[in-house]
């Protein structure tokens with residue numbers, strides 16, 4: 001996966017003249033740590049979990065990135081995610097480098113207390129390498145604000161002082177920022193709005209299918225529906241639902257909260273009939289004839305295996321790495337525009353940055369202020385990237401990488417390396 005991720009890096013060097021030293025530095029992670037995390041389970045047994053933290057590059061500031069709990073987490077995946085965080089923070093213009101963490105675990109199999117012991121154990125294992133000006137974790141797949149609260153608390157216990165800024169995405173009562181919970185979905189909507197405005201699209205005529213109904217998928221779907229887009233399909237890991245006239249996202253969310261999976265929404269015949277939804281498979285959702293396909297689950301969902309079947313005109317990547325480089329080629333040839341992850345899902349880390357700033361200054365902002373600041377950054381960076389794509393006649397992904405790598409290369413150069421532009 002990491003080798004594939006790096007192919008994106010290589011593709012921008014034909015557009016910008018960058019010194020080999022920059023390429024060399026951005027081709028490897030600065031630090032990768034694997035740790036054993038012992039956890040006493042509720043039945044008295046000791047279980048050892050494997051935890052990862054990769055700090056990819058810190059040229060532009062302390063490294064930043066979420067922690068993922070998933071049974072398939074591995075070093076290759078965490079390294080790729082940390083590389084994308086590096087590019088993303090540069091694309092958003094944040095004073096951060098990139099990192100990512102993870103634990104190989106199925107959190108659905110743990111009790112709440114076991115989950116808390118694992119999360120505190122993760123911090124004890126990595127306390128020496130994280131820190132408010134070193135590396136600042138945040139939530140990712142199957143981690144949330146409650147887990148971030150436990151982690152920040154554990155770090156404060158170890159440090160014998162209050163250090164809320166070591167972790168972002170915390171509960172608001174523990175120093176979390178207003179608006180962080182919905183920030184990734186909200187940011188993606190800003191990126192889509194700017195794109196739609198430039199294409200002259202009417203929101204009410206635009207149909208959207210959303211893969212993934214967790215933090216980012218739910219908030220995106222909820223906010224997009226509120227703005228007038230038509231959400232016609234939703235999926236989670238267990239199944240998918242469809243309605244040509246549009247789904248009521250809040251109703252679906254309420255049923256999922258009660259029943260824990262989307263499948264229950266339609267498995268219960270009463271609910272299904274009442275809401276007029278039909279069931280489709282997860283694979284069918286990806287190939288629906290919609291205007292926008294939103295990928296908000298995991299990596300490698302559109303690959304060379306299914307790219308040629310995609311009928312959507314635009315893909316919005318809220319997940320990290322949901323389209324493979326091989327699929328990019330097929331999509332580009334078929335005229336499908338991809339609004340790339342490093343732009344589309346940057347709302348989360350942007351509001352994480354706001355949280356870090358609030359924690360460090362001790363001055364807290366109201367939700368409206370956070371939302372206005374997020375909108376300003378998303379609109380600015382989206383339009384820079386959409387303009388770059390027009391100027392270079394390249395894909396939106398390549399334009400986003402050009403934008404991020406130029407900022408990174410500038411920082412690497414200004415830290416004392418050879419001039420990054422070979423020709424001035």
Ligand SMILES: NC(=O)C1=CN([C@@H]2O[C@H](COP(=O)(O)OP(=O)(O)OC[C@H]3O[C@@H](n4cnc5c(N)ncnc54)[C@H](O)[C@@H]3O)[C@@H](O)[C@H]2O)C=CC1
Pocket residue numbers: 139140141142143184211212213214215216217235236237238282296297298299318319320345346348349
């Ligand atoms: N939480 C955040 O602030 C950010 C998350 N992301 C990325 O967004 C993606 C989703 O993250 P979250 O929403 O936070 O995770 P989450 O754990 O809240 O939700 C993940 C969702 O994906 C669903 N899912 C898993 N496999 C699926 C499949 N094959 N088909 C359909 N649905 C599937 C799960 O059922 C769940 O609904 C990940 O790639 C993550 O790295 C990116 C930026 C920030």
Ligand SMILES: O=C(O)CCC(=O)C(=O)O
Pocket residue numbers: 064065066067085088136137138139140168169320345346348349350352
């Ligand atoms: O909020 C953050 O610091 C990072 C979120 C994240 O992991 C991501 O953008 O992929």
